[in-house]
Amino acid sequence: MAGLADRFEQFVKKLPETKIMKFVAGRILVPIWASRTPVKPQPGGPHYSVQSGDNVQRMMNLIMPLKDKSAVGRAEAALAIAQNKDEIYAGLDNVGTVHFARFVIVGENICMFSVYDGDFTNYIRDFIATIGCVFDAVVKLVEGGDAVIPSETHVEKFIDWVHAHDLYQVSDQATDLFRDIEAVNGETAITRDLRLLPRDLILQLHVNPNVSLGSGYRAYPGYSVAEVRKQFGIGW
Amino acid sequence: MVSAMVDVADVQGNILQGYRHPRVRHLILSVGDAAEARAWLGATVSGAGGVPQVTSQAPWDEKPSTCFNIGLTFEGLRALGTASQSLASFPTEFVEGMTARALKLGDIGDSAPERWPAPFDKPRDIHVIVSVHAKEVADLDRVQRQALQNARTFRLLGVREGFNFHGDYVHFGYHDNISQPRFAEIHDPEDYPDPQEMAPLGTVLLGYPNNFEGLLWHVPDPVELGHNGTFNAFRILAQDVVGFENYLTEAAKYLLTQAGVDELLPPGAETKIGAGLSREAALREIVAAQMCGRWRNGVPLAVSPDTPDPATPIPEKQLNNFDYAANSSCPYSSHIRRTNPRDAQIVQRVANNSRRLVRRGIPYGPPYDPAKPDGVEAPERGLLGNFIGASLGAQFEAMCTDWVNVGLQDPRVTGSNDPLIGANAPETGWFDVVLKSGRTFRLRSLPRFVRSRGGAYTFLPSVSAIRYLGSLGK
Amino acid sequence: MDDTPSQNCGAQSPSAKNTASPDPSPSQLVDAIIEDFPDHRPGTRPIHTIGIGVGGYFEASDIARNYCRAEHFGGQRVDVSVRFSNGSGSPVQHDGWNDVRGMATRFHLKNEAATDLIAMTLNGFFVRTTREFIDFTTAARQQPVKKETPWQKIWDMLQLKQPLRDPYPGQKESGDAGTLEYANAHPFAQLAVFQAGSIGAPVSYVRAAYHAVHTFIVTGEDGVRRPVRFAWKPVAGVCNTDPDAPPEDDYLQGELRERLARWPARFLLMMTIGESGDALDDPTVPWPAKRVRVVMGTLILDTVPADQQAAAEHISFNPWRLVDGIEPSNDPILLARRDAYEDSRKRRGGTACPFNRSGT
Structure with missing residues (x-):
């Protein structure tokens, strides 16, 4: 009998690694728990804050699904960026608050990753003012983009749309997920059971497939673009 | 168009x-x-x-x-x-x-x-x-x-x-x-x-x-x-008037201990600040003027850096007739320059003039009388403000988030908040008093003087x- | 904050707090810890009992003094004594078990003065006040471990719930169930409990990052005071043992001896500057990674003193052993540690601080 119990225990121990259990967890358990304890997707981008350290070097991770997911569609997106190099670089110089920015094609998405200073809406609004036409050229290739272009005359909608595509930044401190859930779902939605923290993360990923893991590393946190440029004597 | x-x-x-x-x-x-x-x-x-x-x-x-x-x-x-x-x-x-x-x-x-x-x-x-x-x-x-x-x-x-x-x-x-x-x-x-x-x-x-x-x-x-x-x-x-006036005194006392204070207030120049003012009292007014960008009577520092009462008086209508040149005498962290940088060089070049607001404000509460200090239960006094603009996001909020607080518009003020209306806290609040040479005296322990009480x-x-x-x- | 330069070794009494019922006394705090480890051996540390002392020196970075005028940040080499430890208060060594590790550092200054920096592998503490500490240690008392049955594990899986870790071979008791229960009722404790639950075991004492957790106020050469937190970052990198492999009970001290016999181990001392609005007086809340971070210097460890009784057992650290340029914050836990450490030192006959003016 002991042998049987041992074998059962070993079986259970290895169960999570088995194909069948992975299938059950992903295809059955997650949808069941998602319907039993509904979770709203967390808003994208960094939290609002008045602390200056939180207001510099903020990360934007835009993932925008292309309408045409073929190589042709992706090439179109690549071309839209390539043809607007001057616009983008001049715009970035004059917006003045962008540390790094790049466009990346990942699978069927055109992505824009950037590190910027200050308020998100100010950043996007200033950007629309300088290179709205480039935004339009890119966003028109993206699912749902037609409703928010031209950006110059859809400023508020466009900013909201970009915000909705900015990835949720899972907190650097694991248990802050409870706080985020509470903020979006209300207090009653949370269990505050540490052992259910993994499930909370799973259910968030279920409704929010792309997320940023943490707020990201910074080698010299706390300084704005202009502070860095001024300190190096290269003008701001 | x-x-x-x-x-x-x-x-x-x-x-x-x-x-x-x-x-x-x-x-x-x-x-x-x-x-x-x-x-x-x-x-x-x-x-x-x-x-x-x-x-x-x-x-x-x-x-x-x-x-x-x-x-x-x-x-x-x-x-x-x-x-x-x-x-x-x-x-x-x-x-x-x-x-x-x-x-x-x-x-x-x-x-x-x-x-x-x-x-x-x-x-x-x-x-x-x-x-x-x-x-x-x-x-x-x-x-x-x-x-x-x-x-x-x-x-x-x-x-x-x-x-x-x-x-x-x-x-x-x-x-x-x-x-x-x-x-x-x-x-x-x-x-x-x-x-x-x-x-x-x-x-x-x-x-x-x-x-x-x-x-x-x-x-x-x-x-x-x-x-x-x-x-x-x-x-x-x-508005915490008592706190504000006390801070001016502390700041003046601190400045008096600093080598180079004579550049800020040459000996004998006290009378230019106000008749019969002591050195400390004159420095208080200088700090008050640098925090605001105007002397208390409204004369802009950008026009009259040394005195609130220039030899040729500035008529009321002329109080707005100035710009911020690169060598402006108006501190870049002052309230009026932070909230409206006019044509000054700012980091977000795109945003010059874009965050202007119509302001309709009126004081509430009893006037502060320094001769009769408040009792223990200080009455609340302040401003009923209306900040009007076609886009709250692009104007009022944009100004508050990046300019009044944080100070992103100029690397010399980044990390500090508006000295008068900012969300300051003594642990980290600071304000740079600017001298003509460009040198600065950093005033620290700057508390919050304006609290929101509704809106x-x-x-x-x-x-x-x-x-x-x-x-x-x- | 008082202005008296602190060389204080627990000589002053904590400022009286205006509360209805008295806060627990230092010796009550020490008793509370001891009760969590029934096999505690009198004369040893009530917690972080097993450790090893090593020696070396610290070299401040060229800008450290701009932020902190304390002697050891002046730039010259400063001799150090470090004690690495396992967190447990049990006299039985289990290096390979899941446990918080400690790194206490003594900087030897001129004229036989000294200052300490006490750090651990958790980046936040469990509680905010001494009363919470009493409740927490009560919750953390050892209980017989209950291994989850396979059926319970299956039920966990179905709930997408984290299964309980199986007890280690030979492990009969644990405080884990109690701390988990406490954390679920007290959100401030959750982060530390969650992290402590899976912190694992480092492959080496010098392959872990150590956090001083509490806020200190440092004063720069220009007189500017800043709230800061310190952390040691191992140059060799952070590396844990395989949590699925059977744990070894005794390897950390030997590993360190062998390692230091071959080459020195180094740590980077990072100091993060807090902002108003950060948890300046709350050790349960780590600061965001977005705060200005200053490289304060490098620690080089190269010797294992032969007299481990002196280097690891008798040496007594105190987070309040500070020098001009560093002051404690108003963190209530930091405040309590001053006298609790002193109480504990006296109980086990640890070496007194030579500058303890009260003569105890």
Whole structure:
């Protein structure tokens, strides 16, 4: 009998690694728990804050699904960026608050990753003012983009749309997920059971497939673009 | 783009031009009966049935003894029965309301909405803010009675009353209300010498071009509701005058210990600051002037760096006639330069002039008398502020988040907050007093002098829009 | 904050707090810890009992003095004594078990003065006040471990719930169930409990990052005071043992001896500057990674003293052993540690601080 119990225990121990259990967890358990304890997707981008350290070097991770997911569609997106190099670089110089920015094609998405200073809406609004036409050229290739272009005359909608595509930044401190859930779902939605923290993360990923893991590393946190440029004597 | 002519009789008053009545009473209302509230709105257009008539911006021959205006919160528009499609066309910041934007506005700690007294502790109940302007309290009372004659229409949640006890002076002792956007359609540039461009109407009215080339703010639907309307950040801002004056003293004492203080105040120059002032008292005024960007009498540092009383006096009208040159004597961290950098070099070059606001403020609470210090229970005093612009997000919030606090516009101030109105805290607050040579003295332990004690984002509808709202459901 | 330069070794008494019922005394705090480890051996440390002392030196970075005028940040080499330890208060060594590790550093200054920096592998503490500490240690008392049955594990899986870790071979008791229960009722404790629950075991004492957790106020050469937190970052990198492999009970001290016999181990001392609005006085809340971070210097460890009785057992650290340029914050836990450490030192006959003016 002991042998049987041992074998059962070993079986259970290895169960999570088995194909069948992975299938059950992903295809059955997650949808069941998602319907039993509904979770709203967390808003994208960094939290609002008045602390200056939180207001510099903020990360934007835009993932925008292309309408045409073929190589042709992706090439179109690549071309839209390539043809607007001057616009983008001049715009970035004059917006003045962008540390790094790049466009990346990942699978069927055109992505824009950037590190910027200050308020998100100010950043996007200033950007629309300088290179709205480039935004339009890119966003028109993206699912749902037609409703928010031209950006110059859809400023508020466009900013909201970009915000909705900015990835949720899972907190650097694991248990802050409870706080985020509470903020979006209300207090009653949370269990505050540490052992259910993994499930909370799973259910968030279920409704929010792309997320940023943490707020990201910074080698010299706390300084704005202009502070860095001024300190190096290269003008701001 | 050709600027469309504006029908000023369709725009509510106090937006394009201030009334300059010495008294204001804000009635904070909740809709009691939606149908009656709509009928009431409709009646205010003409003043029918004894309801006060809404004051428009139409020019008057004789200044009316009272003016009457209406602001609506998002919850108010909803309570009035505005169609959901129409509600959805309002900008996010207005939909969410001021309390949801607390972190953007620096409303934290003692200023957090959770600490606001009634009626601002229940922001969703606030639907309508009626503002009555008059010279006499009796007039305010009369208009209030007329406005609230039917007890079912509205519930009166609270009242806030302001009084210009000393012309345009505010509790901190500064001459205020000097710089305002002026509009080519309204103002004669001859009357307002100011190197700043005349502001486009879209600065403050929906449906017109604004300071961003090519950008148009969305006009809420339908057009008769949105056009000629604007948004207002109504703020109740308590001012810690005692704390402010004490800080000036501390700062002056500190500066006196610093080598190089003579560059800031050459020995003997005290009399230029004020007759009979001690060295410490003169330094206090210098610090006060550097924090604001103007001497307390309104004379700009950019024009008169050494004295509030230049040999050739500066007439009232000339107080705005300056720019920020690269070597300007106005500290880059001063209040007026932070909130409106004019043509100064700023980090966000795109944003120069784009965040300008119309300000209509009036003090509340008893004036501060240094001869009679407050008792233990210091009375609350401050400013009832209205910060008006066609886009709360692009103007009021944009200014608060990156300029008033954080200080992103200039690397020399980044990491600090506006010395007068910023969300400062003694642990980390600082302000740089700037010398002519460019050297700075860093004043630390800067506390917060202005606390938020309430407020709401309101939509200031046009007269046509008030008529439209009055006709809903008919 | 008082202005008296602190060389204080627990000589002053904590400022009286204005509360109805008295806060627990230092010796009550020590008793509370001891009760969590029934096999505690009198004369040893009540917690972090098993450890090893090593020696080396610290070299401040060229800008450290701009932020902190304390002697050891002046730039010259400063001798150090470090004690690495396992967190447990049990006299039985289980290096390979899941446990918080400690790193206490003594900087030897001129004229036989000294200052200490006490750090651990958790980046936040469990509680905010001494009363919470009493409740927490009560909750953390050892209980017989209950191994989850396979059926319970299946039920966990179905709930997408984290299964309980199986007890280690030979492990009969644990405080884990109690701390978990406490954390679920007290959100402030959750982060530390969650992290402690899976913190694992480092492959080496010098392959873990150590956090000083509490806020200190440092004063720069220009007189500017800043709230800061310190952390040691191992140059060799952070590396844990395989949590699925059977744990070894005794390897950390031997590993360190062998390692230092071959080459020195180094740590980077990072200092993060807090902002108003950060948890300046709350050790349960780590600061965001977005705060200005200053490289304060490098620690080089190269010797294992032969006299481990002196280097690891008798040496007594105290987070309040500070020098001009560093002051404690108002963190209540930091405040309590001053006298609790002193109480504990006296109980086990640890070496007194030579500058303890009260003569104890």
